[in-house]
Amino acid sequence: MPQPSAPRKATGRPPRISRAEVIETARRIVDAEGMDRLTMRRLATEVGSTPMALYHHVRNKEELLVLLLDDYAARTLHRPELPARPRERIVVAAAAIHEALAACPWIVEVLTADDLMSTSALWFVEQIVDGLVECGLSPERAVQAYRVIWYYTAGEIVVRTTAARRRTDDDRPTYRERVFSDLDPGELPRLTQVADRWASLTAEDTYLDGLRALVDGLLTPR
Amino acid sequence: MPQPSAPRKATGRPPRISRAEVIETARRIVDAEGMDRLTMRRLATEVGSTPMALYHHVRNKEELLVLLLDDYAARTLHRPELPARPRERIVVAAAAIHEALAACPWIVEVLTADDLMSTSALWFVEQIVDGLVECGLSPERAVQAYRVIWYYTAGEIVVRTTAARRRTDDDRPTYRERVFSDLDPGELPRLTQVADRWASLTAEDTYLDGLRALVDGLLTPR
């Protein structure tokens, strides 16, 4: 976090809770019971305080979520050995970001609440952009190519974790299942052909294959 | 919707409101005031009824959102003339889905609430899968390639509309801006190099370029 926290005057009432304590407690709640159980009221009782006390440590709930993602990234995004070949380096760095996010089911709410721009993630972004430049893209094109990779990565996470959540919610057939059981073979021959395999095909993890195809496409001059 | 709505017995109290009326009113609220103003209570007063009456026409709020997306897709997703060349057909069909979603700022909440599997969208999915098969992929690989395209498309929508919402929310510097104004050039040379151009570069619409790169990559044998 870019907050050098100016040295506080030692006047006034001493603090009973800290920002770090708030974030840590929030993390505990989310890990144990899921993101939708994290409310300001619940968090307040958990830190042994009142809802309003929290607002002295975070601006509002949205800032709390960003801080939570930041904290998560700082703790889990460890820098791997990256391959020397730039194209491979791009793939491995993107896959590392993806892996960290995929392990974190509450991420979707935060992804849609802010860019993923934790300082801990920047090193990975740097590796990707640098790899793209080394492969011959201009810095401008490299940034745009990185964005494309990020869209793909974020989209995979959002779609997949949402689908997973939906599956555990109940066991009624999903909307998709109902639609797919009633296709018109005349109009939609391909979909009819694969309808019964659709669920198993979409369950497969194709992130890495797609990523490689995407990187290849981005690096092929057009 | 795959709901043939079995012929109702003509007994009991006659209905005052219909499912279609509920959906239409919901759409009016969302169009006029945004998704977060759509509540069951608000919707009830708008149709001139009570919150609980709605639950006789939709299962719950989530189903209402899916019905809303379905209704939107049916009204706006008109089938364009598609190019004969399969590779171009894939691109145009995906871009048509993307365009319809991008014009619909409340889409994100629904995207993360369910797959986009409106019957109206299936024709486009069919075109994409068929184009991929015509380009030489097996039906299984074609479905997986379609999923990759869908991840990319959904991710672009989610990230971009969320960023747009964030910008209009207030005019404080965003978290990203704060992070980018304080980069370490030694550790992150590429990002430092493009830091001042980052905002304008990411504002550019690169969906189509990225899509073409992705399709090229997916169709290149590896």
Add this chain to the structure above:
DNA sequence: ACCTGAACACCGTTCAAGT
């Protein structure tokens, strides 16, 4: 400077009863 209590202005959904 930090914390508290009470209140404001809401939510989605269930239950039991009415017509």
Add this chain to the structure above:
DNA sequence: ACCTGAACACCGTTCAAGT
């Protein structure tokens, strides 16, 4: 069959006051 009223069990946030 369809609708209503009242209630349940919550939300995030503001305000004014206390220490």
